[in-house]
Amino acid sequence: MGIMRLGRVEARVLDLEKSIDYYSNVIGLQLMARENGKAYFKAWDEEDHHSLILTEADHPGLVHLAFKVRYEHELDEFEKKLENYGVRVNRISKGTRLAEGEAIRFELPTGHLVELYHEIERVGNGLKLNPDPYPENLKGIAPPQLDHLLIVGEDVEGATDLLMKVFDFHMSERIITLDGEKLLAVWLFRTNTPHDIAILKGPNGKLHHFAFTLGSWNDVLHAADVLGRNNVTFDVTPTRHGITRGTTIYFFDPSGNRNEVFSGGYIPHEDFTPVTWTEDQLGKxxxxxxRELNDRFTTALT
Amino acid sequence: MGIMRLGRVEARVLDLEKSIDYYSNVIGLQLMARENGKAYFKAWDEEDHHSLILTEADHPGLVHLAFKVRYEHELDEFEKKLENYGVRVNRISKGTRLAEGEAIRFELPTGHLVELYHEIERVGNGLKLNPDPYPENLKGIAPPQLDHLLIVGEDVEGATDLLMKVFDFHMSERIITLDGEKLLAVWLFRTNTPHDIAILKGPNGKLHHFAFTLGSWNDVLHAADVLGRNNVTFDVTPTRHGITRGTTIYFFDPSGNRNEVFSGGYIPHEDFTPVTWTEDQLGKxxxxxxRELNDRFTTALT
Amino acid sequence: MGIMRLGRVEARVLDLEKSIDYYSNVIGLQLMARENGKAYFKAWDEEDHHSLILTEADHPGLVHLAFKVRYEHELDEFEKKLENYGVRVNRISKGTRLAEGEAIRFELPTGHLVELYHEIERVGNGLKLNPDPYPENLKGIAPPQLDHLLIVGEDVEGATDLLMKVFDFHMSERIITLDGEKLLAVWLFRTNTPHDIAILKGPNGKLHHFAFTLGSWNDVLHAADVLGRNNVTFDVTPTRHGITRGTTIYFFDPSGNRNEVFSGGYIPHEDFTPVTWTEDQLGKxxxxxxRELNDRFTTALT
Amino acid sequence: MGIMRLGRVEARVLDLEKSIDYYSNVIGLQLMARENGKAYFKAWDEEDHHSLILTEADHPGLVHLAFKVRYEHELDEFEKKLENYGVRVNRISKGTRLAEGEAIRFELPTGHLVELYHEIERVGNGLKLNPDPYPENLKGIAPPQLDHLLIVGEDVEGATDLLMKVFDFHMSERIITLDGEKLLAVWLFRTNTPHDIAILKGPNGKLHHFAFTLGSWNDVLHAADVLGRNNVTFDVTPTRHGITRGTTIYFFDPSGNRNEVFSGGYIPHEDFTPVTWTEDQLGKxxxxxxRELNDRFTTALT
Structure with missing residues (x-):
């Protein structure tokens, strides 16, 4: 019941051609379709038609993010819950975007458009009968799936409250001011991974990064080698997050949207006691x- | 809502002293308490008082397995669901075992005792305020948590049906006969891991193994080194499962109960299309x- | 000065076509040439024309092994040393085999033909000017280089004495009988790796395996996945050797010659104190x- | 024959107590002795009495570096070779420093004191009879051995020429100016590792770093975790060198001497064709x- 996962991210890119090349050959996603100035991608282990939509625009950033719910009828239920919470909801008709069914859309207190959907064309991963563990001839980084995203906005408390109360997100980690009064950032999960969405205090409506899953620290090295070979701009080379314990690389797509590859971290359950970080330990x-932030971390937002 | 995870396993052991030494120093669990012929352990990253109970007995095997549910009131709800399904349910009073609250107990069609519980003493993992990613001075294999178990019984279909219908378990993988008519084994998940419980066709009430989570293939090598150094009997040295894609070692505790350490595999969601294996590809x-079973796989059961 | 490395191995194969497919696509070597019933391969990081020669024959096994010396004039010097030691030496003319210069040939007390050579066509690895760390689009296991071989024969002491006295090989490890009187196996090195050649007591003139270098335990898993996907027959799936400490897989080429991929182990120098294993600890x-041998280890010889 | 390895480094430290704590508990070396303001350490897999000497002083840096030669009589031979090359040689008597025999000492054109020695007390690594692959209860980073060092000086050409001509060092890599006329840095090897010593153009007599060997990229992560936990100052977090292909961390000891842990890279032989980097590709x-240097790389020298 409820939200199963971060199902898709729609990002604005400056040059669709260049971006298709990057997400296909460097990130190693599968280009599923291209039409009307949009490109649709899936990762190799995903069964749905797409998890990333690129839309050509004159500035980078996030168009919307969408969570997949388990049952179609939950769209109605969540519509009511959202309205009871005081949030306005719009319906997106089936077929508005390629291969997608109906969706409901609302705005987070941080100014980000969020959709919920159940229906999307199922294309499979080709590994369902006596399969090998992964396809041959993967190219680029080749993450198995979309992992999470980090959005930026002023009202971290408000967005967190909505996501936890309406959708039963759980908090894995949070950063608070030294006086304990303000939430500077929060990490939330629905799946048994350290985060499906995270929110950082800052200018409204901004994207910090979206991330793809990797299987191990060795895959992180391989990813860094792929990025190096392709002259991709790094934000942060391989390291470990204190928050989530995961290993990571931050880097930028050709439009300046920050990407992450993320591996590991703990396996939290609904009774997980959130981890608290005080502002002075933000770097760690x-x-x-x-154990210190670079300047880009809080300023390179799209 | 519902089952959060495999919360505990109670296993019979022949020599409690020797078993405590093994689970403390080789597996590297924390001995939380010992009383009345039982020993209670938790893994370092678990927040509950214990996930493994050892009970001295004259033969090895499984006493019971237990799933932790999210809310206390769900015990009543699942009691009704189970009774509607046609299963008899017993109540276990709070305090029957150390640190535990009330539980409900029933028998699977495969003859295994299963408990559901919510209440258990919370002891934490000590990593909740500006933490390092793991404790110093871990000993032995030191898995962060209990992962899953594999039970053996005749009525695989029946147990699967019950777990899926009453508890909303999802199927990740299954082995079927070549004619497609019979289920020889099934892997089921509630968490976003490839399995929380699996069932293999065979003599009723038997335990195949219980498993602990490891973070990577390198941790698998480290675990194998620890086992080698301690002269532990291996069933299978480091390899990959086709089923779940995870990497693994099988080995035996001093009483002959099979243990596993398990790492990796995919991250399934509720809409995951199950993987099917035909009997002839069982080895793979x-x-x-x-790509072949050793004899022990189907015969060394406790 | 002296022997730089195990430069090449010439192996007999039953079906050249099938073997070329296997060594090209599964092992991932580069087929450099094919002529007169022989195929010549190099690994991607080697600079010489070839390190493996396959020769079609009606039974598998080793034709010869060859060490590359640093200077051409050392052929004369080693010829004299060998003759002084009491070993008959033959000259192999330049051009006898493709791309090779002159060589000297002699027989070890274990009945194996050994060549020494300096001259061989240099083809490079393509990574000499501002290079990336490895080529793109490697296929199969893709080891960077040939590592070592293990030969079998009766007179382990004799072959060891010759290799140490004439060529200044150093002993890294040995297995002795419990009474300490006999050498059952010996590991010898010229490079700072745990072994360039090893000798096991058994029927004369036999090949136990030849091995390719891998960079890590993760590469060992990848190699095992490649072998599994290609239905290659394993002897031993990923594990660690006590001897050398390296991680390993043993498996068979289509003719039944045992191959190994080997990673890690220590970095010995000429003053390394040899490690001794007693016969009763052979398994470990x-x-x-x-910690036990399978039957094949001492019987599957070619 | 000749130099077997970089046998020891003597470094100046500001506070011996603090440095002993750091090299014992963070780096995880074994403190072998302490006397007269000096501390002597070995890594766990080394058989000689020490490979690192710390000497208390009012500024950090390198006192001397020393290569171990295979035979005692080579001291005389190298003394003559050095004098023929035009270098003045001093004798260091046995017993000048703890556990050491006689040595010869000379100055490199870059102003660094170099010693050659053969005799040093042998203490072993405790892993010579039916051993496990590594000791239990290692603490800190626990590298198996000293790996290499990088010194800084004006006359890179001169020091390189001496090391190659007198001691038969081989060049693995070099950085040249765009016009190809000047050597900006050079990597030299005697062992089959990418470097035993490297030289960077800059102020004379300076130390850039000395490095310890690690077995894998996973050990690099573990090392970074140990450094993070202990609040050690990083220069560069885990990454790959283009030069040598090795993976690495740079960080600073309590006195500001740069340390490195280094893993992997190729296995060169004496016929290795050197890799050339042009100045414009220095970052890569x-x-x-x-693919860019930080400021510290060329300025934080001791």
Whole structure:
């Protein structure tokens, strides 16, 4: 019941051609379709038609993010819950975007458009009968799936409250001011992974990054090698997050949208006691090894 | 809502002293308490008082397995669901075992005792305020948590049906006869891991193994080194399962109960299309590299 | 000065076509040439024209092994040393085999033909000017280089004495009988790796395996996945050797010649104190985890 | 024959107590002795009495580096060779420093004191009879051995010429100016590892770093976790060098001497064709992922 996962991210890119090349050959996603100035991608282990939509625009950033719910009838239920919570909901008709069914859309207190949907064309991963563990001839980084995203906005408390109360998100980690009064950032999960969405205090409506799953620290090295070979701009080379314990690389797509590959971290359940970081330990929390933020971390937002 | 995870396993052991030494120093669990011929353990990243109970007995095997549900009131609800399904339910009073609250107990069609519970003493993992990613001075294999178990019984279909219908378990993988008519084994999940419980066709009430989570293939090597150094009897040295894609070692505790350490595999969601293995590909499914079962796999049961 | 490395192995194969497919696509070597019933391969990081020669024959096994010396004039010097030691030496003319210069040939007391050479066509690895760390689009296991071989024969002491006295090989490890009187196996090195050649007591002139270098335990898993996917027959799935400490897989080429991929181990120098294993600890020495030999280890020889 | 390895490094430290704590508990070396303001350490897999000497002083840096030669009589031979080359040689008597025999000492054109020695007390590694692959209860990073060092000086050409001509060092990599006329840095090897010593153009007599060997990229992560936990100052968090292909961390000891842990890279032989980097690709050569130097790389010298 409820939200199963972060199902898709729609991002604005400056040059669709260049971006298709990057997400196909460097990230190693599968280009599923291209039409009307949009490109649709899935990762190799995903069964739905797409999890990433690129839309050509004159500035980068996030168009919307969408959570997949388990049952179609939950769209109605969540519509009511959202309205009871005081949030206005719009319906997106089936077929508005390629391969997608109906969706409901609302705005988070941080100014981000969020959709919920159940229906999307199922294309499979080709590994369902006596399969090998992964396809041959993967190219680029080749993550198995979309993992999470980090959005930026002023009202971290408001967005967190909505996501936890309406959708039963659970908090895995949070950063608070030294006086304990303000939430500077929060990590939330629905799946048994350290985060499906995270929210950082800052200018409204901004995207910090979206991330793809990797299987191990060795895959992180391989990913860094792929990025190096392709002259991709790094934000942060391989390291560990204190927050989530995961290993990571931050880097930028050709439009300046920050991407992450993320591996590991704990396996939380609904009774997980959130981890608290105080503002003065922010550096250690974000980058456990270096223990300080670079300037870009809070300023390179799209 | 519902079952959050495999919360505990109670196993029979022949020599409690020797078993405590093994589970403390080789597996590297924390001995939380010992009383009345039982020993209680937790893994370092678990927040509940215990996930493994050892009970001294004259033969090895499984006493019971227990799933933790999210809310206390769900015990009543599941009691009704089980009774509607046609299963008799017993109540276990709070305090029957150390640190535990009330539980309900029933028998699976495969003859295994299953409990559901919510209340258990919370002891934490000590990593909740500006933490390092793991404790120092872990000993032995030191898995962060209990992962899953594999039970053996005649009525695989029946147990599967019950777990899926009453508790909303999802099927990740299954082995069927070549004619497609019979289920020989099934892997079921509630968490976003490839399995929380699996069932193999065979003599009723038997335990095949219970497993602990490891973070990577490198942790699998480290675990194998620890086992080698301690002269533990291996069933299978490090390899990959075709089923779940995870990497693994099977080995035996001093009483002959099979243990596993398990790492990796995919991250399934409720809409995951189950993977099907036909009987003739069983070897590849279980041990992807060697592609054949050893004799012990189906005979060394406790 | 002296022997730089195990430069090449010439192996007999039953079906050249099938073997070329296997060594090209599964092992992932580069087929450099094919002529007169022979195929010539190099690994991607080697600079010489070839390190493996396959020769079609009606039974598998080793034709010869060859060490590359640093200087051409050393052929004369080693010829004299060998003759002084009491070994008959033959000259192999330049051009006898493709791309090779002159060589000297002699027989070990274990009945194996050994060549020494300096001259061979240099083809490079393509990574000499501002290079990336490895080529793109490697296929199969893709080891960077040939590592070592293990030969079998009766007179382990004799062959060891010759290799140490004439060529300044150093002993890294040995297996002795419980009474300490006999050498059952010996590991010898010229490079700072745990072995360039090893000798096991058994029927004369036999090949136990030849091995390719891998960079890590993760590459070992990848190799095992490649072998599994291609239905290659395993002897031993991923494990650690007690001897050398390296991680390993043993498997068979289509003719039944045993191959190994080997990673890690220590970095010995000429003053390394040899490690001694007593016969009763042979199992632990060969397979550190399982701590027992399978039957094939001493019987599957070619 | 000749130099077997970088046998020891003597470094100046500001506070011996603090440095002993750091090299014992963070790096995880074994403190072998302490006397007269010096502390002597070995790594766990080394058989000689020490490979690192710390000497208390009012500024950090390198006192001397020393290569171990295979035979005692080579001291005389190298003394003559050095004098023929035009270098003045001093004798260091046995017993000048703890556990050491006689040595010869000379100055490199870059102003660094170099010693050659053969005799040193042998203490072993405790892993010579039916051993496990590594000791239990290692603490800190626990590298198996000293790996290499990088010194800084004006006359890179001169020091390189001496090391190659007198001691038969081989060049693995070099950085040249765009016009190809000047050597900006050079990597030299005697062992089959990518470097035993490297030289960077800069102020004379300076130390850039000395490095310890690690077995894998996973050990690099573990090392970074240990450094993070202990609040050690990083220069560069885990990444890959383009030069040598190895994976690495740079960080600073309590006195500001740069340390490195280094894993992997190729296995060169004496016929290895050196890799050339042009000045404009320096960033990629040093840090393959980020592809740019930080300011510290050329300025934080001791």
């Amino acid at each position: 929390g974000i980058f456990y090894h270096m | 499914g279980i041990f992807y590299h060697m | 020495g060969i397979f550190y985890h399982m | 050569g040093i840090f393959y992922h980020m």
